[in-house]
Amino acid sequence: MTRFLWLIFLLLITGTATAQTAPERYPLIPYPASLTPATGTFTITKATQLALPKEGKHFEKEAEQLQALLRNGVGAPLKTTKKLVANGIELRYDASIMAPEGYRLTITPQQMTLAAKEPAGMFRAVQTVRQLLPATIEKAGKSAAPMTLPAVQIEDQPAYAWRGMHLDVSRHFFDVAYIKKYMDLLALYKFNKLHLHLTDDQGWRLEIKKYPKLTEVGAWRTFNNQDSACIKKSKDNPDFALEPKHLRQRNGQTEYGGFYTQDEMRGIIAYATARHIEVIPEIDMPGHMMAAIRAYPFLTCNGKNDWGKLFSTPICPCNESTYEFVENVLKEVAALFPSPYVHIGADEVDKASWNTTACTELMQKEGIKDVNGLQSYFVRRVERFLQSKGKKMIGWDDMLEGGIDPSATVMYWRSWVKDAPAKAIRNGNPLIMTPVSTLYFDNLPDKNSLGKVYDFDVVPAGVDAAQSQKALLGAQANLWTEQVPSENRADYMVMPRMTALAEVVWTNKKQYASYLTRLRQHYPRLALLNVHYRVPDLAGFSEESVFTDKTSLQVEKPLDNLIIRYTTDGSIPTDASPVLPAALPITQPTTVKLVAFTPEGLRGDTYAIRYKQQAYAAPVSAKAPAPGLTATYFTGYFKKSALMQQAKANGSTTVTSVQVPKQAEADQFGVQFRGYLDVPETGIYTFYLTCDDGGTLRLADRIVVDNDGLHSAIEKTGQVALTKGLHPIALDFVEGGGGYMLLLKYSKDGSEPQQVPANWLKH
Template structure:
């Protein structure tokens, strides 16, 4: 039955019964808008010719890129011709293709034709051909001869105009070589925007000739708390070590830093342009400016450069010297970047320092009622200046609070501010979706992360679909680098989540089962591109496992070629540790550490599986318990759930599911769920607790899942042996700010995880 459903899914997603092998035969990410499978293959040999007519000379750069790719396989460039013939690859101009990035690809056993109207469309077609060719072509000298392409007919164009990735180079720096590698990945997966976060409190990364101190002073720092945290973590994970190439000794101190000269940036922009990627600069203001203030102390209202209650001291919107500085900086930025957009941030501004006489005077003069209006004044003034330079302004959705003009483009990131997209649409602002809950790739990944990205609604279902579809330009994922100090760590955090987003913004169709099948074929290519991707999650176990008599560790591998190595002595497995057998018997309490290795030598995460022997917990007696759990809620900031014990509760309510009651919701809060779990049959149960921020689950007075602390939405699991009947449950959950997630599921005897039924909850 499962096989039939799988075949039916493939037919529905491709529109042809002959597409039963589509994911294997056409492992394309993102999947084309239209793909019609065909029989046979086209073979590329040294005799194959590359045809480029006079009308198609506009594609000369794309033809050269295709030549470079094929040279890796056949050993020499293909001969060129102006007229297509038998056994040729033709790049053809097609005026009937209306989408700027649209293309057609026809592969028959006799000929290959790539057709487009614009060079960008032809480049996307070349990337499709690239993905259909063997991964070995990514390395010179590793190609296989002859090369074959599967016959197919493709008509393709993107669903969204804005398909972006972001990289924060301020918190931790990444050099030109890595940016080129990053852009190569964007090109492979048909992204067209690179958002560079160039300045922040921790570093100013772009040369500004008018203010050389911005990089002389602002680009370097002694180790901060983020660096120190990374150094501590590097003891267990070498990818968390600071890159030594960005360290220098100065005045007897070690400093971390780096920056791009304007010539460096011109090279980056040119490299991006050749791949039809637009580079959007972000110069964050008026907040997130400590690096600039260190170099130019005159920028603040109060002469200080420190942290307020939540955020850092901003620059002063009430002094004309501030605007002189901003305009000088943005003049150079606007001249350097050909993108029509400049991003100014305008988020997380600590406005308490604006309570000065100069600000009071300005507010009275301009009729400004409060500090949010003062930020609005700053943002609007900066936007008018950018417009005078022929640029459009982008800012984070925070800037909606004081009011903005309809001409500003809004990036929606605060997923806990549910009405921000509707406010932007009502105001007439173009929108780019980048919600923190889904598209902040600095959030630690778990086994659900890829699917979560894939299921993203670029146009949220609660918005009017007609107006929203016109206003929403697309989506973008962000990589903030406070805890990402190395290139390997950046690769790990981005891949493979980037591939899921690529399909969301290009294809805009839900074909998740097909996508997973295709994704498996991309890992060898990523390895050859020296991408330290996150090895897919192992399954079939819980990191907190229990048994009553004996059990067996049988791990499910997501990729057949993975080699699993393990230890039982507490040490971390290495490439020489024993290979895990298909079934490892467990007869006594023990700790198994497990690591998956790819054939290329890439190392996966370390799994620590702690086995405890437990008798089935004895149920408790309770007279006619009522349905539901008691939820006691607290307002406050709790780093750990146990801290609620010291706080005064705001109130309590009965809930029929493990969900935060509306009465508890606040910016920062905690909830204690208490009662009984009415277990229908005796067995070993696995519970899965997803928390953002943190939580713990105890059953029958036994710790089952410890997912405590402040972190993004992560699932952790644990097991417990329970007899049929009532067992005390204690679930504690805390939210430290910025939106929350709480989800509890269970499984028994290897079943699929499912929601805990309401009928099980008693108090």
């Protein structure tokens, strides 16, 4: 019996299979909690009928949503009945399905049944059917015939109750149409929370009727430094251009902005509710309030509205007029949003302006010891007001520092404050995980981003299973938009990373190879949904490549249908540039630029491969070198690693691997690693340097990788030709604050990247 027939035989006997055996047949993201493959297919035609029995009457909206999908395939709504017939589809009420978003999907060659107890569960079932249907179902007029679904039995429910995505509409504004598009993606991938960051220093985006100047003044600005940075980047990438629909001319100046009226927000909420998505508003306070202060200057303690060392002037917690304003604003917010939650931020507060007589008197009256306690007083008072309106308060984990009540929900974002999740849970606070190191989708993506998100563990370190089950609500990813000025750029930053998180918070099972296989079938669907997703990374080359005599460029395509175009004259490839051959000969130093294009015309990232011709570097001699590298460390803020040359070192130590020594760790620091690399054989070596923030690698007095500057964790690569023996190594690393990452790997002759062995390191 052949292996294929043997597998079929096993399936017929057991009726079960893991995700890895059937990712192409069932390309579902997130993958269901339980999926049992079956043989055959169910075909939907114009003659197929949709049954909605009397006991399932509260699924009428979900039946309409399924009809809308199927209409795109068959050209007209299906005939509806109250009883399931042959070649029919049934939406069935099932009281035995206890999970609020749980559902059961049964597809046989004869019929399809979607079963749930709650409308939210039925909606999730419809989305599963949607993903099993051909991608052409997403567009009216696209032929989806034959419209078939694979036979299957699915029992499904989410692992976590909080499965969220965030969107910052303050730094750069996104209109109602885009918010709805964003929610369509959330619905497709079974997210149930949309966190809207509605106010910040750069813009106030929600109409408050009591204070009309919040949007008349606070919703608009002349170009700031973030706008200028985006405009500069738009010269090479049009996705960074400010969208004209958010610009206006006023008093001879160009202003950027926009806001949502309360009626528009009601429309957004209604759209979300139909998709079983909860919209959580964030009104950031007491910091991040420059837009409000610009409209109402009385809100500060000192009358100023400017920047301190790191953050902006906050509103004043010591004046009753502040609380009158805050309560009036939150009263309207609480009435507008049906969500039980209101997010108040409570992060990154520069408390220097609170050094006033009024604050001193308040602290003495309330027994408050310091300014952290003063913020805690503000947060607790705001929480009590929200509770009086039937709301729960959420804040970022910064608010733990002054102490908070157990009733407050904490969003953990500061990855470098590693004990914050456990501290919150010990205090009795519900917890939502959203760490900057993994789930801040404004961090630039690279080839490792998907795997990094997929490997994320929702349960934080230091928290046991019993604690997490009680207090851990789930996780969400955040898109902050300082450098995201357009809808296309927003799509690029969240997709496909959003799909990786979807699986983490719904299924909570790690099957990355299967996920990648399934993801390939989602790109055509995303294209039909007009999602400007990030095209998967090309591979098989290094940004800094070397050759000794000659070589060739052979690119590995992540998707077979990509068309790769290239240039060698320094220009950026266009859709009219030559198609890259299977092997491009390289015989002299040159720069090759590559761009991959999808069949739908979506453009991928631009890759610049700089080829250098090198002789093999000769080894150096050293008398009895000792194991490890010398690590010299500095405390301070270094925008570039070279700035350490001008600073005084705090000390040095020996390390046996490329990692930051404990002695060096500080909020802001730098480390210089020096010594030798003992290469075991002659060859061309590729090095992979991941830094958050920045770093450079030199070997044999040659620059190999330049990953310098302050940025999120990004991997850059470079090659160097080395002869067997000792070669000087100089690796500089800087951290600008907010948690660090440093990782060095190598490969030779196309091997898989691996850690640099400890016995290679000498000094």
